[in-house]
Amino acid sequence: MARPQTDIEAGRKLLLTTVEKLVRARGAADISMTELAAEAGMSPSNIYRFFESKEALLEAVAEDWFADKIAVMEDVVASNLKVPEKMLAFFARRFALMCRRYEDDPELFKSFCELGDRHFEVVRGYVDLGDHYLAMIVAEAMEAGYFQGLSIDQCVSLINQMVFPYVNPNSLMMIMHNLSEEKLSVIIGTIFSGLNSNHAHAEIKNLIRMTPS
Amino acid sequence: MARPQTDIEAGRKLLLTTVEKLVRARGAADISMTELAAEAGMSPSNIYRFFESKEALLEAVAEDWFADKIAVMEDVVASNLKVPEKMLAFFARRFALMCRRYEDDPELFKSFCELGDRHFEVVRGYVDLGDHYLAMIVAEAMEAGYFQGLSIDQCVSLINQMVFPYVNPNSLMMIMHNLSEEKLSVIIGTIFSGLNSNHAHAEIKNLIRMTPS
Numbered sequence: 001m002a003r004p005q006t007d008i009e010a011g012r013k014l015l016l017t018t019v020e021k022l023v024r025a026r027g028a029a030d031i032s033m034t035e036l037a038a039e040a041g042m043s044p045s046n047i048y049r050f051f052e053s054k055e056a057l058l059e060a061v062a063e064d065w066f067a068d069k070i071a072v073m074e075d076v077v078a079s080n081l082k083v084p085e086k087m088l089a090f091f092a093r094r095f096a097l098m099c100r101r102y103e104d105d106p107e108l109f110k111s112f113c114e115l116g117d118r119h120f121e122v123v124r125g126y127v128d129l130g131d132h133y134l135a136m137i138v139a140e141a142m143e144a145g146y147f148q149g150l151s152i153d154q155c156v157s158l159i160n161q162m163v164f165p166y167v168n169p170n171s172l173m174m175i176m177h178n179l180s181e182e183k184l185s186v187i188i189g190t191i192f193s194g195l196n197s198n199h200a201h202a203e204i205k206n207l208i209r210m211t212p213s
Numbered sequence: 214m215a216r217p218q219t220d221i222e223a224g225r226k227l228l229l230t231t232v233e234k235l236v237r238a239r240g241a242a243d244i245s246m247t248e249l250a251a252e253a254g255m256s257p258s259n260i261y262r263f264f265e266s267k268e269a270l271l272e273a274v275a276e277d278w279f280a281d282k283i284a285v286m287e288d289v290v291a292s293n294l295k296v297p298e299k300m301l302a303f304f305a306r307r308f309a310l311m312c313r314r315y316e317d318d319p320e321l322f323k324s325f326c327e328l329g330d331r332h333f334e335v336v337r338g339y340v341d342l343g344d345h346y347l348a349m350i351v352a353e354a355m356e357a358g359y360f361q362g363l364s365i366d367q368c369v370s371l372i373n374q375m376v377f378p379y380v381n382p383n384s385l386m387m388i389m390h391n392l393s394e395e396k397l398s399v400i401i402g403t404i405f406s407g408l409n410s411n412h413a414h415a416e417i418k419n420l421i422r423m424t425p426s
Contacts (some may be wrong), residue, residue, distance in 0.1 A: 162403070
């Protein structure tokens with residue numbers, strides 16, 4: 001029974017390639033299943049053999065887009081690196097992947113980011129998965145004595161904020177010329193050496209309430 | 214000769230209010246000087262008495278938009294706060310201003326951000342001014358022994374990256390629900406306690422080159 005499965009796989013692959021072709025040609029404009037079928041030389045009803053709904057199609061597009069990042073995250077989490085190096089690799093390798101993809105085709109990268117923003121319900125699972133893997137690294141760091149007095153969730157949130165432009169593709173595009181692996185390594189080092197609960201500033205409300213004279 | 218000056222000021226103020234009204238009504242769509250004059254009840258030629266060009270108008274809009282942030286930065290830099298508290302106030306008070314303005318009218322805030330992105334040449338001077346004030350605080354911190362082994366420019370760039378979502382209005386809107394003054398205070402504390410040149414990771418290239426199996 002291998003033939004039908006192969007047929008389905010080939011049809012899906014053709015449709016995903018066609019989505020990329022359409023996004024390349026006209027940006028992040030919405031694509032209907034009918035248009036996609038026509039562009040791929042299929043009948044409108046035939047396309048539903050491969051993707052049962054528009055949502056299923058978008059999920060496959062996202063799966064394709066995130067596949068290499070997930071492979072990197074799994075690989076890093078399973079590695080024997082010491083925990084600061086592990087966290088650096090976790091962010092630096094995905095940053096390198098995104099830069100490479102952006103440089104391959106800046107307009108296509110931008111269009112896929114716009115698509116992702118518009119269909120965030122499809123992307124959310126991948127963001128959560130990234131947080132899940134980061135939480136595993138944070139837990140390992142805590143066992144080694146880092147991040148004292150903070151919870152895993154607090155650390156995940158604070159670390160994501162401190163490396164935000166290296167992770168968020170929209171911000172990455174905005175200030176790419178200022179980002180570098182070297183700076184990221186200093187930031188991760190700063191996090192391991194400085195992040196703990198001693199810094200919650202008790203007088204912050206007073207600092208903020210001071211009004212300009 | 215006070216009368217004509219007052220007249221000019223009043224005309225400018227009317228036109229700036231009219232710009233805000235138009236942006237509120239139709240978003241960040243481009244506004245022509247002719248449309249603006251009509252909306253303000255002026256003749257197309259009369260508007261040039263107040264702003265000699267579209268560029269001069271946009272500069273006045275930006276000046277208006279950044280006025281309170283600049284007042285805050287000047288006030289903080291001139292204050293007698295200890296340097297970690299000074300840097301926290303420098304970022305936290307502008308963050309509070311942006312949140313307040315966003316909450317007042319999210320759509321208007323978004324439209325002004327889009328306008329700023331589209332006319333970045335007008336905004337750039339204000340970004341540079343922010344960096345200039347931050348550099349003054351960094352220099353003060355270095356005199357107090359912080360940030361060893363790094364240059365002022367390196368520190369300004371790294372610190373801007375670590376607080377990016379608290380400073381960049383587009384990122385701020387994107388993850389506002391995750392941002393807080395308390396987290397910002399932990400981040401600034403982490404910077405003061407952990408940022409120095411010991412963290413430039415020599416083996417970063419090897420960490421990045423590892424490919425997923």
